[in-house]
Amino acid sequence: MTCGTCHVEAKEQWSGSVHASIRCQECHGGEGTYTLSSDEAAAYVSRGDAPSRSFDHGPSFAGPPDRRQIPELCGNCHADVERMNPFGLRTDQLARYWTSGHGKTLREKGDDRVAVCTDCHGNHDVLGSRDPNCKTHPKNIPDTCATCHVDTALMGEFDLPVEVVEEYRQSVHGTLLLEQGDTGAPTCATCHGNHSAMPPGFATVGAVCGQCHQHAAIEFAKSVHSTLSDHKGCVQCHGGGEGRHFHLIERITKPTGLLIQRYEHLLASEPSPTPQRINEALNPDPRRIMEHALPTCMECHDDLEDDESLPKLFQLLEEIAKAEQRYVATARRLDEVGQGVLLVDNQRFKFEDARTHLIELAPLQHTLDNSVIDGKVDELNVVCAQVNKELDELERGLRLRRGALIPIWVFALVFAGACYAKYKRLKLRHVKPLPARSD
Ligand code: HEC
Ligand code: HEC
Ligand code: HEC
Ligand code: HEC
Ligand code: HEC
Ligand code: HEC
Ligand code: HEC
Ligand code: HEC
Ligand code: HEC
Known part of the structure; x- marks a missing residue:
């Protein structure tokens, strides 16, 4: 009898594992087989992996490691x-x-x-x-x-x-x-x-993020922040949580959005908000958002009265958001027009470029460089404008063709009417009257 005869559960798990081809003895020692009478064996077997009676596994047995x-x-x-x-x-x-x-x-x-x-x-x-x-x-x-x-x-x-x-x-x-x-x-x-399993250092973690987010990492390396020794790199902006920012990686707009929501709640609970508070809630001051949502920026940008950095960051984000909206609107129109009789394959093909620009835009903002963003947004706008223009032309063409059809339809109707009148007249002349009924 073998190990598995008595250790049923262990054998079951083992036989479904990658190690099914290696023997129990490789890890536990023990004899290859044991000779026991079936009565003796039954006493051990009954309890599977928790046999009650001691069993002598032989001198080479090492037990559980x-x-x-x-x-x-x-x-x-x-x-x-x-x-x-x-x-x-x-x-x-x-x-x-x-x-x-x-x-x-x-x-x-x-x-x-x-x-x-x-x-x-x-x-x-x-x-x-x-x-x-x-x-x-x-x-x-x-x-x-x-x-x-x-x-x-x-x-x-x-x-x-x-x-x-x-x-x-x-x-x-x-x-x-x-x-x-x-x-x-x-x-x-x-x-x-x-x-x-060791905590990677800050330096290596920059490389860790870059393994997957190559573009963001490349563009970030062009920013002022990347030259500062005490800037924590990616997690300075994307890290959340109580100081353990590596684990709670977030989109930066998420905390900002949450904060705006919080302002809205505050406003809702206020019985009679002053115009100033309403304004505050609708247009939260970047500084207050940052103080709450991205306090780590304050380590360096503490003097925000004169510091233009954060308003600038918001301006960049807004510009990108607008470009995104324009992209979505154009894509929707392309779909709508495409569902009709018009063929828009060419325009779809052109619009692919807009997609590429949009994808490139996201990592580009890591340069914190307005001119770079502006350049990309312009490229995106040009494609969207071009596609929209061509769609306009296609639709105008369609309207024209529909217009040109009207005289043809009128002619067809008149012709059909004339034919019908003619037919009636012929029928009257040639159809014989039915024979009179006999009763
Ligand atoms: C006839 C039944 C029987 C056979 C065959 C058998 N065992 Fe056991 N095994 C037992 C019993 C009973 C115990 C629990 C009591 C003890 O420690 O002796 C046990 C305990 C063990 C333990 C745990 C020891 C501990 O100290 O917790 C390991 C590991 C083990 N066996 C491995 C093996 C291996 C490997 C083989 C085959 C080479 C094998 N057994 C063959 C009955 C058997
Ligand atoms: C007697 C040699 C031997 C011992 C001891 C051994 N392994 Fe293995 N292990 C293998 C072999 C051979 C394979 C490949 C099996 C196959 O692919 O069919 C393997 C496969 C594996 C795999 C799967 C690898 C993969 O991705 O396919 C893991 C994980 C593994 N072993 C972990 C362990 C662990 C943990 C231990 C210690 C508890 C251990 N092994 C002890 C020989 C051994
Ligand atoms: C790759 C190595 C390996 C192989 C092969 C292996 N075991 Fe084990 N076994 C272990 C380890 C590791 C433990 C757990 C030790 C611990 O946690 O204390 C263990 C524990 C046990 C125990 C103690 C009770 C338990 O389940 O924790 C028994 C009994 C046992 N093994 C039997 C077997 C039998 C029977 C086979 C063959 C069918 C087998 N082992 C194959 C590594 C192995
Ligand atoms: C802290 C958890 C952890 C410990 C401890 C650990 N491993 Fe692994 N091991 C993993 C993970 C995670 C993988 C990767 C699985 C994958 O391919 O995604 C892995 C993969 C493996 C593989 C598959 C081949 C490979 O390298 O990708 C083998 C074999 C292996 N481990 C053996 C071992 C051995 C032997 C030990 C002990 C010296 C050990 N592991 C300790 C987590 C661990
Ligand atoms: C069996 C329990 C156990 C499991 C499972 C386990 N760990 Fe640990 N781990 C510990 C203990 C205990 C320590 C503390 C030991 C130390 O700091 O030296 C530790 C320490 C660490 C450390 C800090 C090391 C240092 O040098 O400061 C890291 C990182 C870590 N574990 C990651 C992991 C990861 C990742 C996994 C899963 C793939 C994992 N651990 C699974 C028990 C575990
Ligand atoms: C995106 C990369 C990343 C992921 C994913 C990640 N960690 Fe970490 N982890 C780090 C870095 C970097 C540090 C060290 C810096 C710090 O203390 O914040 C760290 C620190 C730790 C520490 C504390 C070490 C110490 O000395 O304080 C533990 C424990 C740990 N991680 C476990 C885990 C576990 C468990 C998971 C999965 C649930 C995980 N980590 C997922 C990057 C990561
Ligand atoms: C193993 C690959 C991998 C690593 C390493 C990694 N990420 Fe990611 N990350 C992803 C994937 C996949 C997504 C899903 C969105 C995408 O495809 O960009 C993602 C999403 C994100 C997002 C949200 C983007 C969005 O569009 O929702 C941020 C922010 C982010 N990661 C930052 C980081 C940071 C910071 C690090 C380093 C601490 C890091 N990532 C490490 C693979 C990775
Ligand atoms: C100065 C702040 C800042 C730093 C530092 C920063 N990011 Fe970002 N990142 C942003 C902002 C703002 C966005 C816009 C989208 C969002 O997260 O809300 C963004 C977006 C992203 C996205 C999503 C892009 C997409 O395709 O939608 C990824 C991935 C990302 N960052 C990765 C990284 C990585 C990796 C690093 C480090 C090399 C890094 N970021 C450093 C501010 C930063
Ligand atoms: C380690 C210090 C440090 C931290 C932390 C830091 N910055 Fe900066 N930041 C600087 C320095 C230095 C400059 C370049 C000098 C300047 O123009 O103000 C800069 C410049 C900027 C700029 C570009 C300003 C311009 O006119 O080109 C933006 C945007 C910016 N930071 C946003 C942030 C945000 C958002 C955070 C928090 C997530 C942050 N910074 C965290 C040090 C830091």
Whole structure:
């Protein structure tokens, strides 16, 4: 009889895992097979993975691996190039693991409350990460890390924040991944590394964002801010939350929008608002928005009475918003006209350029350079104007053609009328009267 005869549950999990081809003994030791009478065996088998009676597994049996031994146990195979080659798997996991915060604490302090291989991959139910049930599938990673990282008592002992997971879930990336299933969004492991879980420094994080947002990063590098050593880069604007801005990445207009809403509520609760308050609510002062929504800007732009930076940023945003509206209006018109009899394929083709300009506009504003934005907005406007003009012409042409049809219709009607009259007359003359009835 084999291990699985008695350890039914372990065997079941194991046989559905990537490790189904490696034997229990590789990790636990023990004999290849055991000879027991069926009565003896039954006494052990009945309780599956919690057998009540002690069983002698033989001298080579190592038992369940100690947590501290697990990295080396897995590394026996996974750091072995020869063994992993046939499967095309990397062999750097163990080496990287020892460089991680987790690995260091395990090795240097012998503290086994950190994550070891099995916490992220499972014991017997190890799966390939493409499997949606796998603990390391991108969608499941936040939960996998959360098993420890939302544990207030545990994290408190290491002086680590617990809000990172919740903040991540609320971020643009978290909602993208968890609600829309877009695995292109970064997970915990994208920024921290799969095996080298360390907080990347501010410098490397700029590079992290740039891996996916190349255009934004390139344009940002042209801005004044990128030359300042104490500017925190992308997160200075996009980071939210209590100082842990890396996890709560947001669109900058989101907090601004929220603040405007708050003003509106304030206004609603005011019994008789003064004209000044109404004005304040409808046109919130950039400075007050910034003080509340983007306080980190105040680290440098504190003297806003004279500082034109923030009004300028708003002006840029407004210009972009207007360009966007123009784009949407043109696109809608194109659709409406296209639904009729007119062929607008040419105009659709031209309009593709507008789309390109619009997409380019978003990252461009990171230069904080008005002339660059103006240039792009102009290009977009030119395309929209051209498309609108051609649509005007097409519609005018259609009206003309419809107009030209009127005489033809009149002629056709008159002709039909004449034919009918003629027919009637002929019928009267040639149709014989019916024979008279006999009764
Ligand atoms: C005849 C039934 C039987 C067979 C066959 C058997 N085991 Fe067990 N196993 C038990 C029982 C009973 C226990 C719990 C009591 C004990 O520690 O001896 C156990 C416990 C274990 C434990 C946990 C030990 C601990 O200290 O918590 C591991 C790991 C284990 N077995 C692995 C194996 C492996 C690997 C094989 C095959 C090489 C195997 N077993 C074969 C009955 C069996
Ligand atoms: C890739 C290595 C590996 C393989 C292969 C493996 N195990 Fe385990 N097993 C572990 C680890 C790791 C633990 C958990 C140790 C811990 O958490 O204390 C474990 C725990 C156990 C336990 C203790 C109870 C439990 O489930 O936690 C039993 C029993 C067991 N294994 C049986 C088996 C049997 C039977 C097989 C073959 C069908 C098998 N194992 C194959 C790594 C392995
Ligand atoms: C006896 C050698 C051996 C040991 C020990 C071992 N593995 Fe594996 N592991 C393999 C082999 C071989 C594969 C590839 C199986 C395949 O693709 O069919 C694999 C595959 C994997 C995969 C899937 C990789 C992928 O993306 O396809 C993970 C994850 C994994 N092992 C984790 C672990 C962990 C965690 C441990 C320790 C608990 C461990 N392994 C112990 C041999 C081993
Ligand atoms: C903190 C969590 C965590 C720990 C600890 C961890 N892994 Fe991983 N592991 C991951 C993630 C995440 C992936 C990537 C999954 C993917 O491809 O998206 C991964 C991937 C793998 C793979 C697939 C090949 C690859 O490198 O992409 C293997 C094999 C593997 N790990 C083995 C190990 C071994 C061995 C250990 C212990 C030395 C270990 N892991 C520890 C999270 C972890
Ligand atoms: C089994 C529990 C456990 C799991 C699962 C776990 N961690 Fe940790 N992690 C810890 C503990 C405990 C520490 C504190 C140890 C330290 O700071 O050295 C820690 C520390 C960290 C640190 C800080 C390291 C440093 O040097 O300051 C980062 C970053 C981290 N974990 C990321 C992750 C990520 C990402 C995942 C999921 C892929 C994850 N952890 C899964 C327990 C866990
Ligand atoms: C967009 C990149 C990014 C993502 C995604 C991300 N992190 Fe972080 N994380 C960072 C950076 C950068 C730091 C260090 C700077 C700081 O303290 O804010 C950090 C810090 C941490 C720390 C604290 C380390 C310390 O010493 O204070 C932990 C723990 C942590 N992250 C865990 C996670 C977990 C768990 C997830 C997933 C839920 C996650 N991170 C997702 C970039 C990221
Ligand atoms: C693994 C790739 C990846 C990384 C790394 C990454 N992002 Fe993203 N991010 C995305 C994807 C995908 C979207 C979805 C919208 C898109 O396609 O631009 C997104 C969306 C955003 C948005 C919202 C844009 C919108 O249109 O709603 C902002 C802001 C953002 N990311 C900033 C950052 C910052 C700051 C960092 C670095 C801390 C970062 N991202 C790191 C992939 C990534
Ligand atoms: C000075 C403030 C500021 C800084 C610094 C900044 N951004 Fe932005 N970013 C904005 C504004 C304003 C928008 C306009 C859209 C929004 O988020 O509301 C934006 C938009 C974006 C978008 C969405 C663009 C789209 O296609 O819709 C991404 C992605 C992005 N930023 C990434 C980054 C990255 C990566 C960095 C760092 C290299 C960065 N940002 C630095 C202010 C900033
Ligand atoms: C580390 C200091 C620092 C931080 C933090 C900072 N800025 Fe700046 N910013 C500067 C400096 C220095 C300049 C260039 C000098 C000037 O023109 O005022 C500048 C220029 C600007 C400009 C362009 C002004 C122009 O006329 O070209 C804008 C817009 C701007 N900042 C917006 C912001 C926003 C929004 C934030 C917060 C998300 C922010 N800044 C955070 C230091 C900073």
